[in-house]
Amino acid sequence: MRSIDGAVLDLKRLDLLATGDSIIHRLDARAKVVTTLFFIVMVVSYKRYALAELTPFLFFPVITLALSNLPISYILKKIAAILPIAIFVGLFNPLFDREIHAVLGPISISGGWISLVSIMGRSALTVGSAIILIATTGFISICHALNRLGIPRVFTVQLLFLYRYIFVLTEEAARTTRARELRACGKKGLGFSSFGPLIGHLLIRTWARAERIHMAMVVRGFSGEFHSRQINRFGRNDYLYVIGWSLVFIILRSKDITAILGAACTGLFS
Amino acid sequence: MSHHIVEVKNLQHVYADGTIALKDLSFTIHHGESVAIIGANGAGKSTLLLHLNGYLAPTVGEVRIGGFPLTQETLPEIRRTVGMVFQDPDDQLFMPTVYEDVAFGPCNLGLPEEEVRQRAGEALEKVGAGHLAQKPPYHLSGGEKKRVAIATVLSMSPDILVMDEPTNGLDPFSRRQLIGLLKDFHHTRIFTSHDLDMVIELCERTIVLHQGEVKADGPTIEIFNNAQLLAECRLEKPLSMQGCPVCR
Numbered sequence: 001m002r003s004i005d006g007a008v009l010d011l012k013r014l015d016l017l018a019t020g021d022s023i024i025h026r027l028d029a030r031a032k033v034v035t036t037l038f039f040i041v042m043v044v045s046y047k048r049y050a051l052a053e054l055t056p057f058l059f060f061p062v063i064t065l066a067l068s069n070l071p072i073s074y075i076l077k078k079i080a081a082i083l084p085i086a087i088f089v090g091l092f093n094p095l096f097d098r099e100i101h102a103v104l105g106p107i108s109i110s111g112g113w114i115s116l117v118s119i120m121g122r123s124a125l126t127v128g129s130a131i132i133l134i135a136t137t138g139f140i141s142i143c144h145a146l147n148r149l150g151i152p153r154v155f156t157v158q159l160l161f162l163y164r165y166i167f168v169l170t171e172e173a174a175r176t177t178r179a180r181e182l183r184a185c186g187k188k189g190l191g192f193s194s195f196g197p198l199i200g201h202l203l204i205r206t207w208a209r210a211e212r213i214h215m216a217m218v219v220r221g222f223s224g225e226f227h228s229r230q231i232n233r234f235g236r237n238d239y240l241y242v243i244g245w246s247l248v249f250i251i252l253r254s255k256d257i258t259a260i261l262g263a264a265c266t267g268l269f270s
Numbered sequence: 271m272s273h274h275i276v277e278v279k280n281l282q283h284v285y286a287d288g289t290i291a292l293k294d295l296s297f298t299i300h301h302g303e304s305v306a307i308i309g310a311n312g313a314g315k316s317t318l319l320l321h322l323n324g325y326l327a328p329t330v331g332e333v334r335i336g337g338f339p340l341t342q343e344t345l346p347e348i349r350r351t352v353g354m355v356f357q358d359p360d361d362q363l364f365m366p367t368v369y370e371d372v373a374f375g376p377c378n379l380g381l382p383e384e385e386v387r388q389r390a391g392e393a394l395e396k397v398g399a400g401h402l403a404q405k406p407p408y409h410l411s412g413g414e415k416k417r418v419a420i421a422t423v424l425s426m427s428p429d430i431l432v433m434d435e436p437t438n439g440l441d442p443f444s445r446r447q448l449i450g451l452l453k454d455f456h457h458t459r460i461f462t463s464h465d466l467d468m469v470i471e472l473c474e475r476t477i478v479l480h481q482g483e484v485k486a487d488g489p490t491i492e493i494f495n496n497a498q499l500l501a502e503c504r505l506e507k508p509l510s511m512q513g514c515p516v517c518r
Binding site: 012015140143160161163164165167168209212213215216217218219220221222223 | 320323325346349350354356358360361362364365366367374375378379406407408409422423426
């Protein structure tokens with residue numbers, strides 16, 4: 001199962017990137033989480049034909065990416081991986097929405113095409129910013145940040161456990177499917193009917209493991225309350241980061257900067 | 271009264287499905303002793319270990335740790351006293367980073383942060399894993415995981431160390447490293463293992479379990495010299511006592 005193994009390795013790589021050091025890495029996780037969430041809300045809040053207005057929002061991922069020393073091609077590949085889903089979401093827009101919205105010389109562009117491209121642009125922006133957030137902060141710090149921002153501990157602890165055991169469980173699943181494939185000798189084996197017991201076994205093993213983990217926790221005095229360290233401090237840079245970007249987003253959202261710049265340019269040349 | 275004494279009296283355990291795992295076990299382990307519990311698969315070793323920290327309750331009989339019986343009131347203190355290291359370190363390392371895992375126990379004991387940090391640091395240094403503190407457990411090798419798992423227990427300052435198959439799945443170097451580490455401990459130590467060569471090196475006393483009963487209890491060397499007993503219990507002499515396969 002190259003795909004499962006590969007997916008796990010990929011997650012690990014994203015996690016390792018978060019151990020890097022840059023001005024963005026050093027910011028408090030809460031600052032990055034709040035700013036990214038605000039960015040996503042702003043990008044999503046546009047009407048469906050918005051396209052030109054969205055372009056200035058590219059600044060946020062581009063600047064954070066540039067400041068964080070992340071491998072750009074890797075991040076772009078991650079973003080490209082979700083674009084097919086975005087295309088699928090807007091696939092029928094050009095068919096149903098044929099009202100002409102713009103004319104470029106001989107080509108007239110319908111609203112459907114504009115909304116399709118807008119969906120793709122928004123997906124790239126939001127997913128890109130989320131990936132950059134994870135790659136500069138790390139999943140664990142994000143969970144702690146969410147917790148300190150008031151998300152109930154029950155949820156963040158669940159997320160942390162999920163993240164810890166996703167590696168163990170996917171490895172277990174990969175081993176089982178590999179064993180099945182090897183004995184299927186390149187054929188389909190018993191087809192779908194063999195997957196039922198396989199998934200059943202995995203579930204039972206997962207259950208047994210959950211019990212052993214619980215035992216390990218109880219033995220070390222766990223009584224239902226998680227005590228975690230609060231290490232990071234919200235500093236001047238963090239305030240600047242949150243307030244600075246929020247102001248930029250609000251200005252971009254309230255004024256159509258692209259149109260103003262466009263008007264200024266055409267005014268200049270006419 | 272010493273905290274380091276383990277007394278098992280007429281212990282019997284029957285699982286919910288009717289399987290009789292332990293039949294009438296009795297033994298006492300004294301302060302500072304290093305004892306191996308060996309036996310075939312299904313002899314009841316793991317079931318016995320789970321009684322030592324109160325995870326399983328006896329169907330009949332009694333387990334006393336440091337003179338105290340295992341009851342709801344004594345359970346928290348007994349769980350601190352008996353440090354248990356599981357066979358699969360992945361079950362034991364569940365926190366996001368090694369440090370948080372080692373600090374998990376002391377935090378639950380309600381210790382102040384400064385002391386938690388000191389204990390976690392000392393425990394990690396003791397097993398030679400200080401440099402791994404900030405790593406997530408899934409980035410560690412098998413040997414590293416095992417040593418960190420031991421540190422998670424050491425940070426609670428246990429008096430009795432219980433380990434299930436400590437050398438299982440380790441490469442020769444990591445195994446040697448672990449044996450060296452365990453030799454240095456002065457706790458009361460209880461191991462279960464199929465690694466009988468490790469048993470010779472670490473334990474002066476051995477308890478042989480067979481079908482839920484104590485078949486023999488005595489000095490390790492005596493037990494390993496009793497060929498008939500070993501054969502009856504589906505065991506054999508450790509390789510180091512078998513002589514050279516080439517010269518033989």
